[in-house]
Amino acid sequence: MTSDDASSRHGDDTVRTTPVRNPINIESLSTWIVNHSSPILQSLMFGVEGRSTQDSRWLHERMQVKQFGFGQSNPTYLLIITNLPHRNDALKVVLRRKPNKIAHPSSHALHREFRVLESLLRYNKQLKQQQQQQQAFDKSVPIPTPYAYCKDETILGAEFYLMEFVQGRIFVDPRMTSIGSKEERTEAFKDALRVMANIHNVPWWLIGLEKHGGRASGKDKTNPTYIERQLQRLLQITSKQSQLMKGSDKHDVKKVEKSIRQIAQVLSQHASQCPNPFGLLHGDFKIDNLIFHPTEPRVIAVLDWELSTMGDGYCDLANFCMMYFMPSIEKGWGVAGLGDMKLEGTGILTRPEVVSSYCQYHDKARQGNEHLTTRTNVSRAADYNEAMAWAGFYLSFLFFKNCVIVQGVAQRASIGVASSAAASKVAGLLPEMVRLTKHILKEFPPPKTQLKSNL
Numbered sequence: 001m002t003s004d005d006a007s008s009r010h011g012d013d014t015v016r017t018t019p020v021r022n023p024i025n026i027e028s029l030s031t032w033i034v035n036h037s038s039p040i041l042q043s044l045m046f047g048v049e050g051r052s053t054q055d056s057r058w059l060h061e062r063m064q065v066k067q068f069g070f071g072q073s074n075p076t077y078l079l080i081i082t083n084l085p086h087r088n089d090a091l092k093v094v095l096r097r098k099p100n101k102i103a104h105p106s107s108h109a110l111h112r113e114f115r116v117l118e119s120l121l122r123y124n125k126q127l128k129q130q131q132q133q134q135q136a137f138d139k140s141v142p143i144p145t146p147y148a149y150c151k152d153e154t155i156l157g158a159e160f161y162l163m164e165f166v167q168g169r170i171f172v173d174p175r176m177t178s179i180g181s182k183e184e185r186t187e188a189f190k191d192a193l194r195v196m197a198n199i200h201n202v203p204w205w206l207i208g209l210e211k212h213g214g215r216a217s218g219k220d221k222t223n224p225t226y227i228e229r230q231l232q233r234l235l236q237i238t239s240k241q242s243q244l245m246k247g248s249d250k251h252d253v254k255k256v257e258k259s260i261r262q263i264a265q266v267l268s269q270h271a272s273q274c275p276n277p278f279g280l281l282h283g284d285f286k287i288d289n290l291i292f293h294p295t296e297p298r299v300i301a302v303l304d305w306e307l308s309t310m311g312d313g314y315c316d317l318a319n320f321c322m323m324y325f326m327p328s329i330e331k332g333w334g335v336a337g338l339g340d341m342k343l344e345g346t347g348i349l350t351r352p353e354v355v356s357s358y359c360q361y362h363d364k365a366r367q368g369n370e371h372l373t374t375r376t377n378v379s380r381a382a383d384y385n386e387a388m389a390w391a392g393f394y395l396s397f398l399f400f401k402n403c404v405i406v407q408g409v410a411q412r413a414s415i416g417v418a419s420s421a422a423a424s425k426v427a428g429l430l431p432e433m434v435r436l437t438k439h440i441l442k443e444f445p446p447p448k449t450q451l452k453s454n455l
Contacts, residue, residue, distance in 0.1 A: 017066035022075040024097065024156050030060040032155045033162075038148040041162065044093070047086030073408065074098060074110060074306060078165065094144065097160035099412065110149075112212070113305040114161045116280075117146040119207040126207070137364045141198050142301050166301040168291040173336040174323045175348070176287075179297065182347025188297035189349045190357050192290055195299045196320065197361035197382075200279040200313040201369060209280065213309030226278075226311030227271040227397055231264050234404045241404075241411040256407065259434045263400045263441065270393055270446045276312050277380055283307025285316040287323065288336075314387060317358055318394035322402070324351045325395070325440060335429075352388065359384045392444020399437035406430045 033045060034056045045059065064080040077095040084091055098110055124140045145164040153159060169178070171188075179185045204212065224232075242257045282289075284307050291301040326337020343350055349357065362382040406429055 016069055017078055018069050020065055020067045020077070022067065022097075022099075024065065024077065024095075026063055026065060027056070027060050028155050029095075030063060031056040032150060032152075034059060036148050036150075040145075041148045044091060044147070045081070045084070047084075073405075079162075092165035093147070094163050094165050095160055096163070097156055098158040100157055109306055110159055110161060111151075112308060114146055114149045116209065116212060116305050116308045117143055117163065119204075119209050119212075120202070121145060123202060123207045137367070138194075139198050139201070139365055141195060141202060142299055143305075144301050144303070166291045168294050168300050170288055170291055170303075172288045173329055174287045174338055175328070175336070175341065175346070179347075182345065184297040185347030186349065188292060189347075189354070190361075191298045192287065192320070193354065193358045194361045194365075195290070195302060196282070196285050196316055197358055197365045199282055199285075199302075200277075200316070200362065200382075201365035202280045203369065204280045204310065209310070212280070213311060225271055225274055225276040226315070227274055227276070228268065230311075230397075230401070231268050231271060234401060235261065235264055238404050238407055241407050244411050256430060256434060259438075260400070260403055260407070263396070263403070263434070263437055266441060267393070267397055267400060271397075274312070274393060274446070275314060275383075275386055275390060277314065277382070278310065279313050281307075281309050281311050281313065282316050283309060283319075285319050287320075312394075313362075313382070314390065314394045315398060317355065317387065318391065318398045321351050321354055321391070321395060322398055325399075325436065351391075355387050355391065356384055358382060359387060389447050392440060393446035395444065396437055396441040399433065399440060403430065403433045403437055406433055 033041065036042070046055075059081070062081050062083050064082070066078045066080070068076045068078060075097050077097070079091075079093040079095055081091040081093070096110055096113070120141050120143050124143070127140050144166050147162040147164070149159075149161040150156070151159055171178075176185050176188060179188060202209075204210070238257055238260050242254070282302065282305060284304055285302075289302065289304045290299050291303065292298065293300050323337045323339075325339050326335060327339050328341060329336035331340070338348065341348075359382040366381060410428075410430055
């Protein structure tokens with residue numbers, strides 16, 4: 001998050017804030033903060049000594065709230081607190097809140113997002129204590145520091161949490177036009193893949209993530225693969241979203257839902273045979289969910305862990321590669337891609353280069369952990385040939401998943417609770433997303449397998 005400037009323009013590399021679109025009760029929030037027992041939160045807000053509950057008005061008067069332009073599902077705000085006696089500058093804190101209306105209980109899982117951030121914070125501290133940061137390969141996973149979680153829906157109308165504001169660059173356009181040299185652009189892409197590989201090799205069983213997501217792993221025929229489980233859940237979500245859709249032609253709604261189900265049926269026929277490596281997933285790993293250093297081509301924080309779970313690491317890789325099939329931001333989709341761009345001479349990695357770099361970093365991240373593989377079912381080594389052979393299948397699944405997500409944006413827009421400033425434009429992409437998903441599945445079919453569907 002680079003700026004709290006409310007202005008924005010097409011092609012700008014930075015993510016901006018906007019006037020608040022989904023208001024929150026600042027007085028109620030201020031009271032909750034001063035009453036919260038979190039030492040780190042109290043220290044940030046009030047200094048080492050802390051303050052008493054009578055100061056909620058004092059905090060309220062010093063707090064300014066803006067809303068980020070991103071966040072299709074969970075409204076995300078920037079809290080700017082000025083005139084704090086223990087600070088020379090303004091304190092900036094990020095607030096993430098669930099929407100007021102939720103189509104499916106598993107959607108908008110902010111509590112899972114906060115839990116994984118807490119666990120990764122512990123993991124990074126362990127690495128530092130073990131002085132592994134001084135090794136040739138950095139295995140850490142950079143994240144914003146989580147501060148405090150609120151389950152009490154009476155405070156802001158929904159659950160929310162507070163975390164660190166990380167000063168850096170978010171590239172909403174993967175062309176990274178503000179980076180001056182092609183060499184730095186290459187390094188930025190490679191560092192993103194290094195961080196992704198690190199995520200997939202986190203020893204989750206050692207940092208409190210034993211119950212994070214599903215437990216089925218590897219090629220265990222007695223359990224469904226990660227994608228099989230996801231297909232079942234996503235079909236439940238799309239059905240519920242169709243029911244909640246308002247102000248739309250019922251025929252069009254049913255037509256889209258039918259197309260989504262047809263795609264899921266084809267994917268399901270191959271899902272039991274896919275590689276299915278097992279490890280910690282980010283769930284939505286892409287360029288604009290990363291914060292890069294203000295001047296260096298390296299990742300300093302990974303955002304938006306809402307969809308994080310345990311599962312198939314090739315899904316994160318495919319999610320990252322979706323941009324190679326999306327048009328540039330000038331095409332009016334409301335999201336930016338590289339699909340109509342000539343990459344030669346830009347420093348931007350090609351899709352095969354992305355897969356190759358990921359596999360190389362994955363191997364480095366596993367070094368020192370190989371002896372744990374059979375005992376704990378951690379993610380096995382990534383294989384380039386395997387990853388490329390199944391790339392179309394995983395890409396099709398990720399586009400299918402995003403069809404369901406975009407349908408959710410459309411559903412929330414139809415009832416007036418969409419959280420993103422660009423929600424209506426994103427919602428309008430649904431028919432094109434469905435068409436593109438079918439095209440990828442046809443052009444890049446999975447390896448021939450024994451067809452079997454559990455849908």
